[in-house]
Amino acid sequence: MKQHGADFKTLQGTAMQQGLWGLFRHRIYNLAMLRQDATAALIVSLLLIPQSLAYALLAGLPLQAGLYASILPAMAYALFGTSGVLAVGPVAITSLLTFSALSPLAMPGSAEYVALAILLALLSGGCLLLMGALRMGFLANFLSHPVMSAFVSASALIILLGQLKGVTGIPLQSGTLQTLLLSFYHGMGTLHLNTLLLSSFFLAFLYWARHSMAGLLMKYGLSQSAANLTSRMAPMLLLLVATAGVAFFKLDQAGIKVVGELPIGLPLLQLPSITAEVLLLLLPMAVMISLVGFAESVAIARTFAARRRQQVNSNRELLGLGVANLAAGLSASFPVTGGLSRSVVNHDAGSITPMASILTGLGMLLVLFFLTGWLYYLPQAMLSAVIMVAVFSLIDWKQLPYLWRYSRGDALAWLATAMGVLFLGIELGLMLGVMVSLASWLAKNSRPHVAVVGRLPGTEHYRNVQRYDVELHPSILSLRIDESLMFANAQEVEQRVLDEVGQRPELQHVILMGSGINHIDASGVEVLEQLNRLLKEQGVLLHLSEIKGPVLDRLKLIDFPKHLTGQVFLTQHQAMQALS
Template identity: 50%
Template sequence: MNRPRTRYLPCLRWLKDYDRRTAGQDALAALVMTLLLIPQSLAYAMLAGLPPVTGLYASILPLIAYALFGTSHTLAVGPVAIVSLMVAASLGPIATAGTAAYTGAALLLALLSGLVLLAMSVLRLGFLANFLSHPVISGFISASGLLIALNQLQHLLGVDSHGNNVLELLQSLLPALPATHLPTLAIGASSLVLLHLMRHRGAAWLARLGLAPRMAQQLARSGPIIALVGSIAVVTFWRLDEAGVRVVGHIPSGLPPLTLPPLEPELIRQLLPAAVLVALVGFVQSISVAQSMAARRRQRIDLDQELAALGSANIAAALSGGLPVSGGFARTAIGQDAGAQTPMSSAMTAIGSAIVLLLFVPLLHNLPQAVLAATIIVAVLGLVDLKAVRKTWRYSRQDGAAMLATLAGVLLIGIESGILLGVGLSLLLFLWRTRRPHIAVVGQLPGSEHFRNVERFHVVASQSVLSVRVDENLYFPNARYLEERILELVARHPRTRHLVLMCSGINLIDASALDSLEAIDERLRSAGIALHLSEVKGPVLDRLQRTDFLERLSGQLFVSQFEALRTLDPDTTRSALERTPPA
């Protein structure tokens, strides 16, 4: 009776066992995550071209929505750098940053992304995330990190620049370098150094002072808060905002207003392709984080329910003045290290963000934009992994090419074009790679019932029975190659009277491949050769039995390759069993 409810409301599973001890652990984790979320939310909203308060708005209702519907106990949802960059890239051609039209378009993008995720959940399309291969995602993240860092240099230098790719940004930034504002550069550079040192060496330094390793690690991650408080104090004391240092300025106090995005048909049409990409990239990033964290706790993640949870979170962001959200690795890792036990920690983090909006936002007036830029740069450069390009290329040139294409596409063309280029090339390379499957002639290992490639092992091969193993699914790109390869092998073995197709590596035979098998059977029959199948997997056999192929097959169907050879050439089988295996 309760099963459907817990399926669609996973929170009911952990709420029934929720106790005071778990609540205390969640509250501590929520406090740590709230402190981290404040500078990150402001920074990522600025990266998206939106008012800083938008980031705080996106850190309340979306977190509560995910806590209700999500299956991960520790995933921290909120604004993230890559999604924010995609928002800026998607909205730039449509409206001017800072205008009401731009903000409205951002709300609509969040709504559309949420609806796309919900539709994918209803249709159980979580598997679509697999089309974004790891090399493509890795190339996309590295390129996005570099693009984000370059984009934030303008705030670090106190100049203006714009662009959707590296070339445009450099063409805009380089002429502006002589106008660098030195006080802004000093604040930004010192924040950058502080954040970098705290991130990479802070824990070791604090541990040398006698702090426990876990406490030292937690304090080292407070670098953004230290930079935030210190820079506000410096700007306020020396009145650097009057000297030209750009600050966040006025942030409206109070809870986010409930809003409805502009539902203009033309704007929906323009934003829908971007919404699909934002939804898919956000989902892949969230699932990657959630699954890695769940594995540590031996918990299970429901992909289709996660689609619903993230969709609900994005719809909540759209209705509360926020921007598209996703799961963030840094916040999730910090929350888990701080002791987060259940999604209640996210709900408590939302309460912390609401308290900040109600009571403390006036204190953020003099927060320099350069500090937020430094926060973003340090965060995203940690995601850049250019060494992976060389490693992937050495392992697989096809995957390496897809990674390089994505990397170059994002940097030189733009976010959407780059990721579409990577996905498209991955699919093309997959078709290219599988168009010529590995097909091996196999023989019996002496003293055993096993069969191996005649070119790699010392085996006993029958003169009258040609055993051929196919190590790939059979479908339209490689069906014709299978015909050509089989006929070529038969021509090389003129004494063949039986050909056994060993199907242990085949999980699929589509209609095109079935036609090819029928053609192969007919050609072999006309040459006086019978076609047999062995080790056909159950699902493949079920599909073949729906046709008349097996009834018309010139040969037989065998459970194992050993049974096939023992039936068709018992002398060779007996001879192989009697031989001593090579040392």
């Protein structure tokens, strides 16, 4: 099928909404696309080797679980997801949430712990599929930007401190901020100097590569895109150098911990034993991982889709991520989601369609079969360094002063989430942030902005009397309500109207200007009916103007316009002309 220009772009975007199947169904995929996807897959596969091992370490699982999590889940998402760029696999936040959920229940790395991780992935996949079937993607909206920003920043700090055990050799007790700091303080006597020196080199190189390598490469004539891509591949370069260095100098005999022998090939597909008690213990964290992972993935997918003038189907994303997590559980790994760093590399390397994820999974499969033996001497300190440098960029403390200037409610939600995660734990911290965010929203809506409005001279526009020099009519009171009428604010609106009416003994008409009302619930309707009755007793007629169509339709269902003492006007100016 040969199509060109805008028509082809439109058809490609439509096909992408249906996932990889859509591309084949519409016969859009071709050899040129395959070459670009294959190039991107090769580069992402190289990046995934150190990343997947590092995130398995963070999750408390055998390191090969990170490789498993990068194969079948990526392929499963490619078949059902709608983003051509999103790279699904293990990420820092879901790895930390996995460890937080399972470490109180079993010894990290044990067979029981692995079985629980498999069950957690399956539960997360089931939650995502259920949300997709019920079209419940909106639930992720309860994780507001301030809450997500604080959650990610505080979690990144916990991850950062937790990895000190890998770069210093000091055993740390995982948990809250105070637990980590106290265990680090009490364990300082066990500091392993060789590990610290080697880790310092790893950290310095990775930090330099992230912030300065691209600029240096550009000075030597490399293009900006090629330089950025090369700098992001620095962990793979360091993996090769570190592994060779440890093997050549026999640093493992000097106390440097190495990865050791990794099993070759995929594990047998398996299902863990399931009991009602274990399900009840894991279900809350599975729901949390589903919501956080979905919110993070959709945000990344939408960002890249906007750059390419494409769209992301949220409900299809729930399906894609759900199937990916089921695949993770069946391949003896742990919950997965879309990763930002890999998606950036995937985009910069030229990925066009989800086929890149299929090829990435195949690439990791080749690694698992043919390259695991070469990773024997890979120092674990390097994996900790990879995690620390990756999550350091996630900490964004500048959000708090910005939010404090813009919205105190959002700032309090950010602060509650961050402090909760740091001092109470990840689950309680996120729940606290959501509750504070909802409480702030309710507090704001319980005090709606109600303005007395008048006409700007010589126009048909009506504005707040406290902001503009306007014309008023002595027998008419016009009030603009700038919030939806609901249970939280209905009584406040009623009292404001009655207060304004009480100050004007000559009043004959009250016009409620509803341009800012998007919804009226049962409590709001009750207040309107009561105002209509009370004003009638005082000889004042109640009118409505600029009521939005959907709101007026609902009022008509209960015949409110028929009971109204006044009229419903299309515009405020029309109302003023008729009544004055």
